[in-house]
Amino acid sequence: MEPVAAREPLIQILSVSRRYVRGVDEVHALENVSLSIAAGRFVAFMGPSGSGKSTLMNLVSGIDRPSEGEVLVAGQSLGELDEDELAEWRARHVGLIFQFFNLIPVLDARDNVALPLLLTDLAKSERLRRAETALRVVGLEERTDHYPRTLSGGEQQRVAIARAIVTDPDLIVADEPTGDLDARNAEAILELLRRLKNDFGKTIIMVTHDPRALRFVDHAFHLDKGLLLEGEDAERADRAVQLAAGGGLLSAAGAARPGGAA
Amino acid sequence: MGLPVSYSVRNVLARPMRSMMTAGVIALVVVAATLFLGLITSLKRTVAISGDPMNLIVMRKGSDNDGSSQLSLEAYQAIRFFDGIARDAADQPLASPELVVQPFLRTKDGGRENVLARGVEPVALQVHDKVRIVEGRMFQPSAGEAIIGRGVASRYADAELGKELQFGRGRWKVVGVFDADGSAFESEVWVDVRELANDAKRPFPYSGVRLRAASPTDLARLEKRIDDDPRYALDAQPEVEYYAKQSESANSLYVLVIGIAVLAGVGAGFGAANTMYAAVQARTAEIGTLRALGFSKRSILVAFQIEAIALALLGFAIGAVLSVLLALVLNALLGGIAFGAQTFTTNVITLRVSPSDLIGALGLALLVGVLGGLGPAWRAARLRPIEALRKA
Numbered sequence A: 001m002e003p004v005a006a007r008e009p010l011i012q013i014l015s016v017s018r019r020y021v022r023g024v025d026e027v028h029a030l031e032n033v034s035l036s037i038a039a040g041r042f043v044a045f046m047g048p049s050g051s052g053k054s055t056l057m058n059l060v061s062g063i064d065r066p067s068e069g070e071v072l073v074a075g076q077s078l079g080e081l082d083e084d085e086l087a088e089w090r091a092r093h094v095g096l097i098f099q100f101f102n103l104i105p106v107l108d109a110r111d112n113v114a115l116p117l118l119l120t121d122l123a124k125s126e127r128l129r130r131a132e133t134a135l136r137v138v139g140l141e142e143r144t145d146h147y148p149r150t151l152s153g154g155e156q157q158r159v160a161i162a163r164a165i166v167t168d169p170d171l172i173v174a175d176e177p178t179g180d181l182d183a184r185n186a187e188a189i190l191e192l193l194r195r196l197k198n199d200f201g202k203t204i205i206m207v208t209h210d211p212r213a214l215r216f217v218d219h220a221f222h223l224d225k226g227l228l229l230e231g232e233d234a235e236r237a238d239r240a241v242q243l244a245a246g247g248g249l250l251s252a253a254g255a256a257r258p259g260g261a262a
Numbered sequence B: 001m002g003l004p005v006s007y008s009v010r011n012v013l014a015r016p017m018r019s020m021m022t023a024g025v026i027a028l029v030v031v032a033a034t035l036f037l038g039l040i041t042s043l044k045r046t047v048a049i050s051g052d053p054m055n056l057i058v059m060r061k062g063s064d065n066d067g068s069s070q071l072s073l074e075a076y077q078a079i080r081f082f083d084g085i086a087r088d089a090a091d092q093p094l095a096s097p098e099l100v101v102q103p104f105l106r107t108k109d110g111g112r113e114n115v116l117a118r119g120v121e122p123v124a125l126q127v128h129d130k131v132r133i134v135e136g137r138m139f140q141p142s143a144g145e146a147i148i149g150r151g152v153a154s155r156y157a158d159a160e161l162g163k164e165l166q167f168g169r170g171r172w173k174v175v176g177v178f179d180a181d182g183s184a185f186e187s188e189v190w191v192d193v194r195e196l197a198n199d200a201k202r203p204f205p206y207s208g209v210r211l212r213a214a215s216p217t218d219l220a221r222l223e224k225r226i227d228d229d230p231r232y233a234l235d236a237q238p239e240v241e242y243y244a245k246q247s248e249s250a251n252s253l254y255v256l257v258i259g260i261a262v263l264a265g266v267g268a269g270f271g272a273a274n275t276m277y278a279a280v281q282a283r284t285a286e287i288g289t290l291r292a293l294g295f296s297k298r299s300i301l302v303a304f305q306i307e308a309i310a311l312a313l314l315g316f317a318i319g320a321v322l323s324v325l326l327a328l329v330l331n332a333l334l335g336g337i338a339f340g341a342q343t344f345t346t347n348v349i350t351l352r353v354s355p356s357d358l359i360g361a362l363g364l365a366l367l368v369g370v371l372g373g374l375g376p377a378w379r380a381a382r383l384r385p386i387e388a389l390r391k392a
């Protein structure tokens, strides 16, 4: 393993806050969060419901913009891009995975996977070829012409993962990818994500409530009420999760340093 | 590149019930529009085509149609030899004295309708050179014979070669069927003018005279000379103008029908909009996903607009097939469609759904799709991805 410090962080989140105005109230979804994540790592974000995990994912993938602070991905400050540029950047650099798979029901597996390639200049034959390759990576080469409704939840999520990697992005952002799956399928998905990191060098950030995810990730961040837990608080949160998972499965090496980095 | 057209089309097909209901409403509008347009086109054609640019129609001053005009033998003899009238090979002037009466005829389905019977001389076939005998032959003078227009042949009882029509005091043997390029003459029965005058016991032998001018200058000169002649109080006008006046009623019908079609189209547009709003609502998370994957607002807008248009085109396709079938059935059952023209005689029109009527209806359907899709497509494009994704 390369020493962590030697690598340029792929993601830098600098004093980011995100507030939503809801009627007269203001919801502080994220409050002054700073952290960095090195390239080629698989990290989890955990925390209670409403703690700001999805908000953070949206900011890193450029679907949303911070109220304050800056998000940099591979040196690119997302705040400098306008809406169309951001969409283009996202299409090229980020693969997205959702809790409810979010496949397009009227397209078969291959067309679903090929969808992001419509935003490239590739010819149709090449798009389909790449989609088939991606489906092979997730082990669904037999299901290319199946429509989402004819696939199981686990299979649908694997199609969604194929769609997320078909553009060969640097970064994969997954918001509760196993949230709608049973234990067996959830483990298969986590295993697949880890393989994407190990075999293809992808950086993966994932929101999860699943304590078993700790066995697969390099590091877990903990959010609570829009704040990033650090130091003692983070260690306590880690231990709580390990306890829930049934024992010390997470190595101490992955523990957060002050300021939060993975 | 944006989303492929197949994405929009598949989404139309993915909700068959709802799409078919909306397409069905659009199809009804299309059927109504094509059939009415077809009817009006035929109607306009009959009146518009009836005029020959070189012909003058001469009537008594103050008459607005040849059914209410009368003309003496003396007047006819005088104008027949005016300068500027074209002449046939035998150097006879192309002046056709005509008498118009409006007897009742029995229709095939048992009704009774006024038909226009025109008494003519053989020269009429030269003055109205669009009239061609397509079956049988021209009538013999004073033999109780008649020739009938194609529209008459398909609509009235006994209106066929060899049978006898009964009107006035006489019986008229049908010896020929003629065609007149779809003009109003096709709804007429032609007989010998003297026989008709005797039969109808008219004090004047003619309703009017039709003249064929030798040249356009002669046409203008003849018109003025007849108008200015103090002896007979006659009025000459170009046939084209005469029929244009007659077709004004068709034009107002046209406006009315287009108005109705547009109103129906607006209704169908609301139906399409409603369906598309429901589609946007149901696919909010999907739209959020597409935006998150990097598709632009524009490509969402276009995809939903195309979806609405595809829905309208589906409606058009169904409606086009239905209206062609319906036209065939109507023509077979009714032998054309009857119209009371200004003169109260019946103009028989064969309903044809022509390509131009279909194109008109296609235009209307596209308008329904474009306008109906506009609002929903905008709503889809304006959805904010983070909020849309929360609907999953």
Ligand SMILES: Nc1ncnc2c1ncn2[C@@H]1O[C@H](COP(=O)(O)OP(=O)(O)OP(=O)(O)O)[C@@H](O)[C@H]1O
Pocket (backbone or CB within 6 Å): A020, A021, A022, A027, A028, A029, A047, A048, A049, A050, A051, A052, A053, A054, A055, A056, B386, B387
């Ligand atoms: N678009 C929005 N408008 C208003 N408030 C929002 C919006 N999105 C999120 N919030 C609020 O911001 C806070 C953080 O939401 P977020 O979705 O990031 O939580 P989360 O950690 O992902 O929770 P969960 O585990 O339930 O998914 C919540 O209080 C939420 O209600």
Ligand SMILES: [Mg+2]
Pocket (backbone or CB within 6 Å): A053, A054, A055, A175
């Ligand atoms: Mg969430």
